[in-house]
Amino acid sequence: MHPPAYTPAMTQPPPTARHAAFARLKALADRPDGRRITPLFAADPGRAARFTAQLDDLSLDLSKTAIDEAALDALFALAEAADLDGFRRRLFAGDAINQTERRAVMHMALRAPADAGLRAMTAHGAEDAAAFAAAERDRMRRLVDSVHAGDARGATGQRFTDVLAIGIGGSDLGPRVATEALTIGRRDQTLNAHFLSNVDGNAFLEATRGLDPARTLVVVASKTFTTQETSMNAAAARAWIVTALGETAVAAHFAAASTNRTAVAAFGIEPSRVFAFQDWVGGRYSLWSPVGLVIPLAVGWKKFQSMLDGAWAMDCHFRDAPLRQNLPVLLGLAGIWHTNALGCASHCILAYDERLRRLPAHLQQVEMESNGKHVMLSGEPVGWDTCPALFGEPGTNAQHSFMQLVHQGSRVVPVDFILAADPGPDRPEAHRPEAHRALAANAFAQAEALMRGRPEAEIRAEMAARGASLADIDAIAPHRVAAGERPSTTILFRALDPFSLGRLIALYEHKVAVQGCLWGIDSFDQWGVELGKQLAGGILPELTPAAERQGLSAGPRREHDSSTTALIDRFLSLRGET
Known part of the structure; x- marks a missing residue:
């Protein structure tokens, strides 16, 4: 049994309705003062309260x-034209929302209770996704508990002190951002976590620097167990373990998240240490699955479960809350306004928390791999811009690098400011009140400065009051002008703990789904990453000396463009391997 074949009329409203809605947004932005923010505050003293939505301690200030x-009414008219409410129902009903791959999208089941009733349409019919995820979660917990209790040990009988997580893309970025967020600044992690994604040999040397193979558990995350970079890094880690401890040590020192049990068994990993996930989980949404096994190994199962609970709380809010009070919907609509009404081509994520330093990298994949699309579900070209380019760094570091462009550049860059009110009462060593207040002051000041700017008249008066000459004022004042009227949203919550972390990441996951629905694209496939992988597989044998080509498809040399051919030849020449 297969999911029903895709019929555009089943899931997409007539494109004319969506076109009219986008045109309305553009017309509103083109009104006199349609792009300005400060007049809105002048006209409405209660604006801040009316344009702030809240879920418990988490607030979203638009x-x-x-x-x-x-503009808000027009955005909700677009949501109606795109049938966002129906999309939301179909998503949680387990329909084949990922239509080009004919798959359900059910990463929500990974954090749901076993009896949540979330079902996913598969090739074999409807599957109880929540029950499947819970069963694998129980298996994961047994391994985690046995490692922490010292029952599962390395080949020499020593307890594990470190875990090396090997993956790439979603198998690395999500687990890495969660693990770092819950371990940076702490000394109570159960295992020290290390990550290896880049196939560059220097990355392997750095990831294993100072590690004792006898006390290191290696977790390989690869759905197919054939991803080139992950396979090569796993092989390097295997050789590292075998060289130090012998061939028989592999079973004691490896675990895997994969669906390819045959390849995993050939690698030497015990079946009890292989954890599965289904094709209704996309890689960039997999940190909640066995792909994220490194997280509970590093922080403990209780915190991992709390993170899942936070994400599930956001899932329930997204599923149940009316659209006008729905945080993922509102965040997604703000992005639609900036991209499609104002024409902004980029978006900045500023988390004022060192523990979230990898959040922009994770969101780059979640958003750009999901919504970096140029055709609609029907296969027709989109008639509007889709995903902006994301970038970001932790505040306050960003203020001393690219924020110059955000304040004074020729193009408007919307910003998301993310801040916890309390660094964490359970972390007294990090709770320097003066430091956190300075962090918050900078976050609020940056948002205010982007909005209000600095007019030339104010600068000229300030310079004159300091005794500057008219010539200096004329020469310098224009360079100090900041136009202002630059948009931002602020996400504020009580403290960064496992629950709030899960809730925050899930907020952005659902924001992506909202925007994909409004743009009429498939947010859950990623065909754009395939071509480069395929070409790399063909070029690799051409870069390998003949003596080392065993097992590679050497064959006759492929035809390339003249630049690629010249680069291959130059590479071999520099290595002395022509």
């Missing part, structure tokens, strides 16, 4: 955008 009531 007031520092140019969205007014008319």
Whole structure:
């Protein structure tokens, strides 16, 4: 049994309705003052309260955008034209939302209770996704508990002190951002976590620097167990273990998240240490699955479960809350306004928390791999821009690098400011009140500065008051002008703990789904990453000396463009292997 074949009329409203809705947004932005923010505050003293939405302690402030009531109504008209409410129901019903691959999208089941009733349509019919995920989660917990209790040990009988997580893309970025967020600044992690994604040999040397093979558990995350970079790094880690401890040590020192049990068994990993996940889990949404095994190994099962609970809380909010009070919907609509009404081509993520330093990298994949698409579900070209380019760094570091462009560049860059009110009462060594207040002051000041700017008249008066000459004022004042009226949103919550971390990441996951629905694209395939992989597989034998080509498809040399051919020849020449 297969999921029903895709019929555009089943899931996409007529494109004319969506076109009209996008045109309305553009017309509103083109009004006099349609892109300005400060007049909205002048006209409405209660604007901040009316344009802030909340879920428990988590608030989303959209007031520092140019969205007014008319724009908000137009955005919800677009949501209606795109049938966002119906999309949301189909998503949680387990329909084949990922239509080009004919797959359900059910990463929500990974954090749901076993009896949540979340089902996913598969090739074999409807599967109880929540029950499947819970069963694998129980198996994961047994391994985690046995490692922490010292029952599962290395080949020499020593307890594990370190875990090396090998993966790439979603098998690396999600687990890495979660693990770092819950371990940076702490001394109570159960195992020290290390990550290896890049196939560059220097990355392997750095990841294993100072590690004792006898006390290191290696977790390989690869759905197919054939991803080139992960396979090569896993082979290097295997050789590292075998060289130090012997061939028989592999079974004691490896675990895997994969669906290819045959390849995993050939590698030497015990079946009890192989954890599965289904094709209704996309890689960039897999940190909640066995792919994220490194997280509970590093922070303990209780914290991992709390992170899942936080994500599930956001899932339930996204599923159940009315659209006008729905945080992922509102965050997604703000992005639609900036991209499609204002024409912004980039978006900045600023988390004022060192523990979230890898969040922009994770969101780059979640958003750009999901919504970096140029055709609609029907296969027709989109008639509007889709995903902006994301970038970001932790605040306050960013203020001393690219924020110059955000404040004074020729193009408007919307910003998401993310901040916890409390660094964590259970972390007294990090709780320097003066430091956290300075962090918050900078976050709020940056958002205010982007909105209000600095007019030339104010600068000239300030320089004159300091005794500057008229010639200096004329020469310098224009360079100090900041136009202002630059939009931002602020996400504020009580403290960064496992629950709030899960809730935050899930907020952005659902924001991506909202925007994909409004743009009419498939947010859950990633065909664009395939071509480069395929070509690399063909070029690799051409870069390998003949004596080392065993097992590679050497064959006759392929035809390339003249630049690629010249680069291959130059590479071999520099290595002395022509």
